[in-house]
Amino acid sequence: MFLAHREREFRKAYQRYYPLIINKIFMKVGSVDDAEDICHELFISFYKKFDQVQDPGKWLFSSIRYEIMKYYKRKDAKSGISVHIDDVENDPNLAFENGFRDIRIVINEAIGNDDNYNDERDRTIFKLVAVNNYTYVEAARQMGLSTRQVEYRYAQTVKRILSYLNDRGIANIGDLL
């Protein structure tokens, strides 16, 4: 019974975080096969430590970097190819400098604010559509929802984020473009 409960909870966590995790890893490593292998390794580690993990989302996202390093370390040892972890981990967003840093911070706050999402599913839809450029149909297939549900939830999230920006003094986002 305990095992069944554990597996059920694990499966729920997997289905909730898989779309975000796999895309995040792919953005870092740039290879579909490597991303899938790292994702596989990451969820194995997660399963082993499942009972100790308080917040699965935080644990998974914070473990991505470690799993990537571990994966390439092992791969390098096998193939003898040298890969610079610093290059792999080079996130173009961190190098962003164009004078609009303050606005970027405000937008980042709006996107990161939990109040702008009804639940974790809304956040996943938002990240898939707005960040990873999934179409509504692709996001719906990934999430197991109908396209209309995805479209509606995304529209509601955007509405809340724009309202948040409006409260921060950004009445017309057209001005920022």
Added chain:
Amino acid sequence: MKKNDRDIALFKKLMDRYRFTEPVHAEAKRRFIADNRKILVRVLKSVGAFSFLYGVYLAASFALKKIATGATLTKIVVSAVTAASLSYSGYYAVVKIAGLKTEKPVYEQAVQKQDVKNGVAVKKETGPETLEDIRKRYGRLDQLVLYNGKAIQGAILSRGDVYRIYTLRGIMIISRDKIKVVKPL
């Protein structure tokens, strides 16, 4: 363009402009969507938590996800049970309580008793083989057409508020108000 759609389009541009987007190319998206279940199964096999039954459950669960109804397996089962219960209770209410059941002949329980009038022992199991047998035995053959459209052929034994008719299946008792037409054959 609706205001909502315009806002979404502007927001998309904003995300691009401030480099919040991390676009994933189409082939990668297709693979990630297709391999969702495969990776879960690989993980479960690696940690030894995979079984045949669990595999079947996962296959069903992911098949539902592919249909993209947004419903879980549990929800589907609960909905199916609820729909079946409602259908049956609706049928029961209409047929049993409101008395709108389609006319079903009531066979006389005591078909094995002797028919005094004709002196013929009628048994349900050993009834006449053809309508001609009935005609020969009773000297007539009638047809009752019911309001529900059903036609019953046999020899009428008695009339009144209730009709008794001898048929190939035994003696039937039918309320007169169910009978639309009586005609000899």
